[in-house]
Amino acid sequence: MSVNSSRFDSAIGWSTRPDAWFSKGIRFILSALAVILFCGPLLVIFSGAFDHNPDPTKLSVIPDSPSLINFKVAGENKIWDYLANSLVIAGGALLLQLAVSVFAAYALARKKFRGQAIALLVILATMMLPEEVIAIPLSLVIGDLPLVHVSLKGTLLGVILPLGAWGFSIFVMTEFMKEIPAELEEAAKVDGAGELRLFAQIILPLCKPALGVIAVFGFNMIWEQYLLPLIVAADPSDYTLTVALLALRSDDMVGTGIVLAGALLALVPSLVVYLSLQKSFLRGITTGAIKG
Amino acid sequence: MTAVQQHSDTQDVGSTASGGGAVETHPVRRRRRRRLTGATFIPWLFLLPAALIFLVFKFIPMAEGIRLSLFEVRPFLGDIFVGFKNYATILQDEKFLTASWHTVVLAGGQTLGAMLIGFFLALLLEGHAKSLWFVRSAVFLPVVAATAVIGEIWRLFFYPAPEGFLNEVISWVGLGPWEYIHNTDTSLVSVMFVGIWKHAPYDMVLILAGLAGIDRQQYEAAAIDGASTPQRIWNVTLPALRPVITILLTLAAIRGLRVFTEVYVLTGGGPAGSTDVWMTRVYTTAFEQSEAGLASAGSVLLFLVTLILTVSVQWYRRRKEAR
Numbered sequence: 001m002s003v004n005s006s007r008f009d010s011a012i013g014w015s016t017r018p019d020a021w022f023s024k025g026i027r028f029i030l031s032a033l034a035v036i037l038f039c040g041p042l043l044v045i046f047s048g049a050f051d052h053n054p055d056p057t058k059l060s061v062i063p064d065s066p067s068l069i070n071f072k073v074a075g076e077n078k079i080w081d082y083l084a085n086s087l088v089i090a091g092g093a094l095l096l097q098l099a100v101s102v103f104a105a106y107a108l109a110r111k112k113f114r115g116q117a118i119a120l121l122v123i124l125a126t127m128m129l130p131e132e133v134i135a136i137p138l139s140l141v142i143g144d145l146p147l148v149h150v151s152l153k154g155t156l157l158g159v160i161l162p163l164g165a166w167g168f169s170i171f172v173m174t175e176f177m178k179e180i181p182a183e184l185e186e187a188a189k190v191d192g193a194g195e196l197r198l199f200a201q202i203i204l205p206l207c208k209p210a211l212g213v214i215a216v217f218g219f220n221m222i223w224e225q226y227l228l229p230l231i232v233a234a235d236p237s238d239y240t241l242t243v244a245l246l247a248l249r250s251d252d253m254v255g256t257g258i259v260l261a262g263a264l265l266a267l268v269p270s271l272v273v274y275l276s277l278q279k280s281f282l283r284g285i286t287t288g289a290i291k292g
Numbered sequence: 293m294t295a296v297q298q299h300s301d302t303q304d305v306g307s308t309a310s311g312g313g314a315v316e317t318h319p320v321r322r323r324r325r326r327r328l329t330g331a332t333f334i335p336w337l338f339l340l341p342a343a344l345i346f347l348v349f350k351f352i353p354m355a356e357g358i359r360l361s362l363f364e365v366r367p368f369l370g371d372i373f374v375g376f377k378n379y380a381t382i383l384q385d386e387k388f389l390t391a392s393w394h395t396v397v398l399a400g401g402q403t404l405g406a407m408l409i410g411f412f413l414a415l416l417l418e419g420h421a422k423s424l425w426f427v428r429s430a431v432f433l434p435v436v437a438a439t440a441v442i443g444e445i446w447r448l449f450f451y452p453a454p455e456g457f458l459n460e461v462i463s464w465v466g467l468g469p470w471e472y473i474h475n476t477d478t479s480l481v482s483v484m485f486v487g488i489w490k491h492a493p494y495d496m497v498l499i500l501a502g503l504a505g506i507d508r509q510q511y512e513a514a515a516i517d518g519a520s521t522p523q524r525i526w527n528v529t530l531p532a533l534r535p536v537i538t539i540l541l542t543l544a545a546i547r548g549l550r551v552f553t554e555v556y557v558l559t560g561g562g563p564a565g566s567t568d569v570w571m572t573r574v575y576t577t578a579f580e581q582s583e584a585g586l587a588s589a590g591s592v593l594l595f596l597v598t599l600i601l602t603v604s605v606q607w608y609r610r611r612k613e614a615r
Contacts, residue, residue: 008508008511008512008515009418009419009420009508010415010418010419010503011415011418011503011506011511011524011525011528011529012415012416012418012521012525013511013515013521013524014418014419016419016421027416030416031416031417031424031427034413034416034417034427034431035427035430035431037489038430038431038432038433038434038489038493039430039431039433041434041442041445041446041449041489042433042434042437042445044445044448044449045441045444045445048448099341100341100342100345101342103338103339103341103342104338104339104341104342106338107334107335107336107337107338107339108335108339111334111335111338113332113335113336114332115336116335119339119343122343122346123342123346126346126350126351128598128599128602129350129354129595130546130550130594130595130598132550132552132571132591132594133354133357133550133591133592133594133595133598134350134353134354134357134591135574135575135578135591136357136360136574136578136584136587136588136591137353137354137356137357137360137588137591138349138353139578140353140356140360140584141348141349141352141353141356145348146348146352161345161348161349162345162349164341164345164349165341165342165345165346165349170342195334199338220436223438224438224439224553226438226439226440226552226553226556226557227552227553227575231579242438242439242440242441243440245440245441245443245444245557246440246556246557249444249447256448259444260444260445260448263440263441263444263445266438266440266441267437267438267441270436270437270438270441271433271436271437273436274432274433274436275429278429281436282432282497285494285497285498285501
């Protein structure tokens with residue numbers, strides 16, 4: 001039996017020879033099916049959102065009668081306010097999360113101090129504590145913060161602050177910072193750099209790839225939040241876009257097209273972030289996500 | 293993920309990172325000076341923001357949840373200590389028992405289904421060609437789309453009338469029409485299907501990473517020995533993927549047990565409670581029946597189950613590695 005080594009580029013042994021029409025054909029058809037199955041539904045959101053009056057029984061990838069009316073009516077249903085809520089929360093929580101993670105990781109990766117093991121264990125514990133589990137008491141804590149006795153109920157800050165620290169981001173960042181050679185720090189110290197300069201000018205610029213990873217994961221995690229904005233909201237005007245979708249749908253006066261317009265607005269930011277930071281995302285899954 | 297490993301790694305790196313040349317020449321003087329300049333206290337300063345947020349929004353709620361679970365919570369009237377009565381109530385509650393059964397079925401089905409589909413996708417799309425990279429990126433999109441968005445579009449597909457979208461599609465192969473999430477017999481399977489659809493591409497990426505790590509010579513050797521493709525996959529590929537599969541199973545099972553958004557968006561637990569899972573039950577108990585004590589007991593129980601699951605998988609893996 002002759003063995004063509006390129007046949008073993010893949011587990012199943014897809015042939016890469018130019019004349020392997022059968023193997024290539026099957027692979028092409030199956031790939032096309034996979035793309036239709038996994039992307040098709042998302043494309044339907046696009047077409048439905050731009051369709052004058054989408055019929056749930058006749059969904060298609062191309063709008064029947066293209067128009068922007070859905071967005072106009074959705075605007076009357078305060079969709080832009082919900083989008084603004086979502087964007088402010090995403091921006092604020094992400095910035096906070098990045099800063100908090102980078103600071104914590106700097107201490108954990110570049111310093112040796114008493115209680116380090118405990119600090120790591122505590123962060124690990126937060127990752128074992130599913131956010132769903134603490135949702136009910138969290139809603140009480142947000143209504144009456146300990147010590148200061150301020151209520152964050154119905155505020156965007158009430159969603160932003162709990163998302164400000166994420167064990168996953170801290171761990172990914174810590175792992176990455178450990179790889180930075182100590183010599184760089186030594187050299188900077190010899191030059192008389194202080195702690196903050198060392199952190200901001202030596203360590204931080206080297207962490208850009210990891211920042212990409214935790215940014216895209218952080219955004220995804222924040223955008224995916226559902227229970228938290230739901231329990232923090234004091235009334236429907238506090239909803240994020242994703243939470244508002246359900247309220248929109250339950251409103252009999254609102255048609256399918258308007259719900260889909262909202263769904264599209266909630267979908268686009270995730271797509272933009274994913275497509276622009278795709279490499280970071282896939283790297284994060286295969287290296288860091290294993291810890292999550 | 294192993295805490296002990298993590299810890300020892302940090303210490304190794306830490307000791308080389310923070311020790312300067314001066315330490316070797318004047319260890320005593322150096323240490324004294326460092327303590328004065330705050331070498332022990334600066335790390336904690338960097339950790340302070342994270343610690344504060346975790347304390348207020350994770351640990352205090354957790355402690356509060358455990359406390360509340362032992363009380364009958366009566367807003368404005370004062371809570372009454374009831375011991376473990378809330379736990380007993382929940383464990384005897386018909387609806388919670390049904391919900392726990394649904395949760396296990398849903399978590400199990402989604403975990404296995406997503407892994408199986410993810411495995412086939414990975415086999416199909418493994419390779420370096422640019423076109424394959426494109427297909428992989430496209431297939432991955434459901435993972436990044438928010439669950440609420442996905443719920444809306446699948447609700448439309450699940451339109452129960454015969455002329456509904458999915459019914460139309462399955463009629464081409466002579467099936468249906470079905471009522472999907474609107475029928476108590478098919479609702480749970482429909483929710484499961486959406487979960488598989490969303491999570492399979494994620495599993496695909498991890499399995500692809502596992503596939504990339506397999507030594508090509510093993511495939512060649514198997515082929516020379518006359519193994520067929522299924523035999524090769526069964527005897528070479530699958531054993532090599534075992535670590536990835538273990539991780540996926542653990543992650544997905546834990547994720548599955550705490551499922552909330554998918555169910556809440558698609559069915560809200562209905563029809564007639566046929567898709568009610570543990571977290572939707574807890575949510576209803578807390579916010580619609582205003583039984584914070586009962587709901588907290590439900591949350592603590594869920595936490596204990598996930599904790600036991602995580603720890604036992606870790607323990608099992610550790611013991612296997614030690615062998």
